[in-house]
Amino acid sequence: MFSFEFFPPKTEEGAETLYASVERLQALDPDFASVTYGAAGSTRDGTVEVCDRIQNEFGIETMAHLSCVGEQVSGLEALIGRLERAGIENILALRGDPPGGEGDFEAVEGGLAGSAELAELIRARGTAGIGASCFPEIHPEATSADADIEYAKRKVDAGAEFLITQLFFDNSVFFDWLDRARSAGIDVPIFVGVLPVRTFNGIKRMASLCGAGIPDSLATGLEACGGDGAAEREFGIAYAARQCEELLAAGVQGLHFYTLNKADSTSAVLGALKAARPWERAPEAAGAAS
Numbered sequence: 001m002f003s004f005e006f007f008p009p010k011t012e013e014g015a016e017t018l019y020a021s022v023e024r025l026q027a028l029d030p031d032f033a034s035v036t037y038g039a040a041g042s043t044r045d046g047t048v049e050v051c052d053r054i055q056n057e058f059g060i061e062t063m064a065h066l067s068c069v070g071e072q073v074s075g076l077e078a079l080i081g082r083l084e085r086a087g088i089e090n091i092l093a094l095r096g097d098p099p100g101g102e103g104d105f106e107a108v109e110g111g112l113a114g115s116a117e118l119a120e121l122i123r124a125r126g127t128a129g130i131g132a133s134c135f136p137e138i139h140p141e142a143t144s145a146d147a148d149i150e151y152a153k154r155k156v157d158a159g160a161e162f163l164i165t166q167l168f169f170d171n172s173v174f175f176d177w178l179d180r181a182r183s184a185g186i187d188v189p190i191f192v193g194v195l196p197v198r199t200f201n202g203i204k205r206m207a208s209l210c211g212a213g214i215p216d217s218l219a220t221g222l223e224a225c226g227g228d229g230a231a232e233r234e235f236g237i238a239y240a241a242r243q244c245e246e247l248l249a250a251g252v253q254g255l256h257f258y259t260l261n262k263a264d265s266t267s268a269v270l271g272a273l274k275a276a277r278p279w280e281r282a283p284e285a286a287g288a289a290s
Contacts, residue, residue: 001191001254002028002270006054006261007036008046014261018050021263026058028270031254034092037065048079052086063131064088067096068118072110076121080128090129093118093160116154123159132160134190136168136177140211149177149184162189164256167206169239170215171246191254192247196265197222197236199229237265241272249278 004025009015022033035050047064055062064083066076083091095114112118115132122130132155135148142148152163163186168174178190197203200222207214218239225231244255257266 001031003030003032003034003191003254003256004266005034005036005193005256005258006050008050009261018261019053021259021261022054022058022060024263025259025267026060028267030060032061032063032090034063034065034256037067037094037096048082048086048088051083051088055087061090062088063090063092063129065092065094066118066122067094068112068114069096070108070111072108073112073121074110076112076118077125080122080125084125084127089127090131091122092131092133092164093122093155094133114151116151116158119155119158119160129161130159131162131164132156133166134163134181135166135211136174137166137211137213139166145177145180149181149186152181153184153186156186156188160188162191164191165193166210166212167193167195167258168212169207169218169243170213171243171250173213174247175250189253191256192244192252193256193258194240194244194269195258195260196240196269198233198260198262198265200225200227200232203236233265237268237272240265240269244269244273245276245278248273249281251282 006018006022009018033054035047035054037047047066051062051064054060066079066083068076071079080091093115095118112121119130119132122128132152134152134155135142138145138148139151142151155163165174174192181190195203195206197218203214203222206212221235221239222232225235247255257269259266
């Protein structure tokens with residue numbers, strides 16, 4: 001299973017880039033696309049609009065991100081209703097992060113405390129498919145690795161039908177986490193979030209925000225590019241293709257590409273995977289619940 005993540009554009013030029021990328025990636029026959037929500041719901045209207053267009057104009061099954069930040073239950077229910085009326089049948093339930101510089105997350109009065117509660121709210125309506133996030137390298141605010149897995153299990157118990165991981169670059173970290181997650185009773189499909197590196201500086205910023213480690217093999221290869229942006233992007237494609245090949249050969253159930261609204265790197269990685277077909281080497285039901 002392959003899927004893509006996009007974000008609502010803020011400018012007309014950004015919209016042109018987004019929909020050109022969607023059109024190009026549509027040819028790769030994705031299983032679905034997701035559209036982000038923005039800090040504190042800053043792009044809530046754009047999320048609905050982009051989901052609507054991707055699903056109804058491009059014919060790609062679409063999933064909207066929805067977060068608790070800054071939203072009361074009544075507002076969340078209204079947004080879920082808008083998505084239903086637009087024909088969007090899947091929601092990624094997220095706690096969300098406050099806008100930069102606003103400190104720790106705090107639920108607003110009449111709001112929800114986290115993504116498990118949001119999954120329960122969506123499930124109570126009984127209409128949408130529900131996904132949630134998980135963190136192989138531990139959520140930055142988690143008190144421990146065990147507590148983080150326990151909360152992922154709460155999301156599943158609340159109604160999440162699949163999980164999508166935060167990005168990571170070291171497969172051994174993921175495989176170790178997957179074993180512990182399955183042992184904890186998390187039995188839903190788990191899709192791996194993949195970000196093909198475009199620039200060294202960009203990935204260092206991204207990794208620092210989400211707590212992802214940068215393996216020596218990745219850092220050394222990017223440093224050897226000597227600041228050449230084109231070389232960094234090409235190395236990022238090669239690294240992501242190799243990472244994804246190993247994951248799929250091990251039986252990972254799906255890849256979710258963080259596209260950054262650009263098609264080139266993702267399409268190159270998927271082209272390499274479709275040529276290599278590593279899923280044909282996967283053990284039966286690897287990575288699935290026993």
